[in-house]
Amino acid sequence: MNPVVLGLNLALCFSGLAALALSLDRHHRDAFLRRVPPGRARSLRAAGWAGIGLSLAAAIALEGWNFGPVQWIGALTGGALLVVAFLSYRPGWLRPAALAALPLALLALPLALKG
Numbered sequence: 001m002n003p004v005v006l007g008l009n010l011a012l013c014f015s016g017l018a019a020l021a022l023s024l025d026r027h028h029r030d031a032f033l034r035r036v037p038p039g040r041a042r043s044l045r046a047a048g049w050a051g052i053g054l055s056l057a058a059a060i061a062l063e064g065w066n067f068g069p070v071q072w073i074g075a076l077t078g079g080a081l082l083v084v085a086f087l088s089y090r091p092g093w094l095r096p097a098a099l100a101a102l103p104l105a106l107l108a109l110p111l112a113l114k115g
Contacts, residue, residue, distance in 0.1 A: 001071065004111045005062045009055045009072055011105035013079030016051025018098035019044045021083050030091035052076070062112050
């Protein structure tokens with residue numbers, strides 16, 4: 001198991017799940033103090049599913065079919081726990097944290113490809 005690949009997967013899963021959570025009216029209202037516009041909800045859903053799909057693709061490409069899906073499920077669980085923690089304690093910080101995770105994933109990608 002490569003910890004850089006795990007970090008890449010965790011960052012992508014966290015960003016994807018955060019986008020999916022923010023596409024729901026209740027969580028969007030908690031974070032932004034207003035209802036989610038329908039167009040933004042569709043965009044957030046698309047971005048969320050894209051992040052989760054990219055995470056699965058990266059896990060399989062970098063760790064193989066034997067261990068990739070197992071690592072992906074672990075990263076998905078860790079990302080979900082982070083999203084729940086942010087929504088419970090600091091909902092306004094969810095968007096900046098999810099946006100900060102994306103450059104971290106980009107920084108981890110070349111290191112993951114080397115290892």
